[in-house]
Amino acid sequence: MVIAVDGPAASGKGTLARRLAAHYGLPYLDTGLLYRMVARAMRDAGKDIHDAEAATVIVSTFDEKAFAEDSLRGREIGEAASVVAAMPAVRKGLIDRQRRFAGQPGGAVLDGRDIGTVICPEAPAKLFVTATPEVRAARRHKELAGRGELATFDGILADIRRRDARDSGRSDAPLKAAEDADILDTSALTVEEAVAAAIAIVDARRAG
Numbered sequence: 001m002v003i004a005v006d007g008p009a010a011s012g013k014g015t016l017a018r019r020l021a022a023h024y025g026l027p028y029l030d031t032g033l034l035y036r037m038v039a040r041a042m043r044d045a046g047k048d049i050h051d052a053e054a055a056t057v058i059v060s061t062f063d064e065k066a067f068a069e070d071s072l073r074g075r076e077i078g079e080a081a082s083v084v085a086a087m088p089a090v091r092k093g094l095i096d097r098q099r100r101f102a103g104q105p106g107g108a109v110l111d112g113r114d115i116g117t118v119i120c121p122e123a124p125a126k127l128f129v130t131a132t133p134e135v136r137a138a139r140r141h142k143e144l145a146g147r148g149e150l151a152t153f154d155g156i157l158a159d160i161r162r163r164d165a166r167d168s169g170r171s172d173a174p175l176k177a178a179e180d181a182d183i184l185d186t187s188a189l190t191v192e193e194a195v196a197a198a199i200a201i202v203d204a205r206r207a208g
């Protein structure tokens with residue numbers, strides 16, 4: 001069974017996707033990390049993040065194993081990932097590896113922005129995880145503080161609004177819920193409540 005989990009930045013989709021993967025015993029892919037790797041490789045090569053030609057070369061040559069996950073999780077790389085993710089050649093260059101992962105025997109859980117719409121449109125279970133920008137900013141603020149990254153709540157809220165606008169407004173595979181996705185608003189839910197709701201959604205889809 002393939003489970004597609006999409007949603008905006010800091011919506012809680014990563015936590016939910018990881019928990020769903022553990023619950024159903026499926027492999028998990030955080031596809032945002034792939035875009036973050038391209039952004040990191042651009043930075044490491046000294047390229048301007050808006051240089052689409054350089055990004056086209058990097059997306060076909062970068063080595064997934066070359067990056068420590070911690071070096072990909074920061075605020076600045078998230079922002080840069082959102083810029084390269086708007087480039088059609090970058091999106092195209094990452095499709096095959098995502099589909100190969102999803103095509104494993106038994107299935108997989110993938111989270112991102114376009115899993116239910118573009119990467120795995122046939123997935124039997126699709127969740128679109130959302131929360132208000134303020135709730136997402138508060139969660140990101142806490143997460144970054146835990147990593148020792150100092151940022152104000154207002155600065156993070158501005159980041160989130162900018163990223164939402166860029167991820168939703170791009171012409172190629174914009175962030176949006178698939179027509180057959182179940183929407184899960186986690187604004188007022190604890191992690192455990194959100195996990196229970198997500199499992200109930202997937203079980204209902206599996207049943208029929």
Ligand code: DC
Pocket residue numbers: 009010031032033035036078081082085086111112113114115163167
């Ligand atoms: O989920 P994340 O914050 O790690 O993603 C970083 C950026 O990558 C995000 O702003 C948009 C992009 N992205 C995408 O366009 N499509 C995906 N499937 C996953 C991420």
